[in-house]
Amino acid sequence: MIHDKTPIASAGTGLVDLFARPISYLRLSLTDRCNLRCRYCVTEEESNGCLTKLTHDELLSYEELLRVVRVAVGMGIAKVRLTGGEPLVRRNVMQFIRDLTRIKGLDDVRITTNGVLLERYGRELYEAGVTKVNISLDSFKPERVAAITGVDCFGQVWRGVETALALGFSPVKLNMVAMRHVNDDELTDFALLSRRLPVQVRFIEFMPIGESSRWNADTYIGTDEIMARIAALGELIPMEKGRSDGPAKVYRLGADAVGTLGFISPISHHFCSRCNRLRLTSSGGLRSCLLHDYEIDLRPVLRDGSDDEALRQALLAAIRNKPEGHHLDERLRRSGSDCHGRMSRIGG
Numbered sequence: 288m289i290h291d292k293t294p295i296a297s298a299g300t301g302l303v304d305l306f307a308r309p310i311s312y313l314r315l316s317l318t319d320r321c322n323l324r325c326r327y328c329v330t331e332e333e334s335n336g337c338l339t340k341l342t343h344d345e346l347l348s349y350e351e352l353l354r355v356v357r358v359a360v361g362m363g364i365a366k367v368r369l370t371g372g373e374p375l376v377r378r379n380v381m382q383f384i385r386d387l388t389r390i391k392g393l394d395d396v397r398i399t400t401n402g403v404l405l406e407r408y409g410r411e412l413y414e415a416g417v418t419k420v421n422i423s424l425d426s427f428k429p430e431r432v433a434a435i436t437g438v439d440c441f442g443q444v445w446r447g448v449e450t451a452l453a454l455g456f457s458p459v460k461l462n463m464v465a466m467r468h469v470n471d472d473e474l475t476d477f478a479l480l481s482r483r484l485p486v487q488v489r490f491i492e493f494m495p496i497g498e499s500s501r502w503n504a505d506t507y508i509g510t511d512e513i514m515a516r517i518a519a520l521g522e523l524i525p526m527e528k529g530r531s532d533g534p535a536k537v538y539r540l541g542a543d544a545v546g547t548l549g550f551i552s553p554i555s556h557h558f559c560s561r562c563n564r565l566r567l568t569s570s571g572g573l574r575s576c577l578l579h580d581y582e583i584d585l586r587p588v589l590r591d592g593s594d595d596e597a598l599r600q601a602l603l604a605a606i607r608n609k610p611e612g613h614h615l616d617e618r619l620r621r622s623g624s625d626c627h628g629r630m631s632r633i634g635g
């Protein structure tokens with residue numbers, strides 16, 4: 288899947304890929320480690336403790352990450368999301384984040400977290416300039432959260448949500464991966480939360496990625512069904528897309544709802560034609576698509592004394608090879624499952 292064409296990408300005027308998509312968003316996985324063992328993210332053996340972790344040397348250092356971001360921002364990347372693994376478990380993460388948010392030209396740094404450490408780090412994050420947060424939460428039932436994540440953490444996560452709201456994070460988005468027979472009986476409870484709290488509740492289609500591959504066609508619920516079930520509660524009013532809505536289709540559940548609902552459909556309604564992302568794994572793999580295995584290893588470029596121009600060329604090569612789209616839905620119809628490396632490594 289290597290396109291051998293000249294990139295339509297240039298410094299100064301921003302980055303555009305071969306399919307005329309502007310590329311302005313970099314997702315940085317800070318670590319492959321996590322304080323949870325979500326069942327859709329890790330295998331059975333891994334949830335029992337046999338998680339292979341990157342060695343110190345394999346992991347990009349903070350200096351290396353900052354260098355990549357500086358070069359990327361110089362080329363037109365305007366938004367960075369920190370993810371993982373769990374970004375907040377990496378040692379000295381707050382100092383890194385302060386250094387990151389000081390990078391000239393980078394005004395939009397966000398974080399996706401499981402929320403467990405948000406009560407502890409919320410204020411520092413906010414003061415460092417990270418004021419937009421996505422918090423993953425798949426259930427309001429403590430025992431169910433424990434069953435899904437392998438850790439009894441609902442209380443901590445919920446205090447994290449409350450901390451973010453009290454500090455004034457905006458937006459606060461709650462990511463709920465919808466899974467039949469796992470948490471679909473809570474779809475309406477999640478939707479109703481948006482009527483009373485200023486959050487965006489986001490329903491994400493369960494993707495068959497991750498070595499765990501506990502995905503099956505029965506567990507997957509498409510956005511159309513999710514929306515139909517929520518629409519039974521009241522009118523779903525379409526909202527104009529905000530800058531921070533990404534691929535979500537956004538609605539309000541009733542005109543007086545304080546928050547909103549976002550529907551993210553990577554499988555049933557591809558958003559590839561609008562995809563503006565690059566991803567950097569914690570070990571330095573530069574990917575232009577979550578669902579393709581093509582990856583450029585930045586570690587040699589970062590460690591062999593090459594200059595920033597070499598790094599720029601590597602970024603351009605990743606953009607040049609960004610696929611037009613993924614065909615997961617077709618592959619799923621054929622084979623029933625698929626797998627593209629652990630989400631915690633790639634950075635979901």
Ligand code: SAM
Nearest residue numbers: 371372373399400401423462493494496630635
């Ligand atoms: N640890 C952080 C967290 O929990 O938000 C960041 C990493 S986590 C991999 C990022 C997001 O990917 C979470 O919202 C998680 O629910 C989502 N995710 C992981 N595996 C998924 C899958 N198979 N399908 C859909 N979403 C998935």
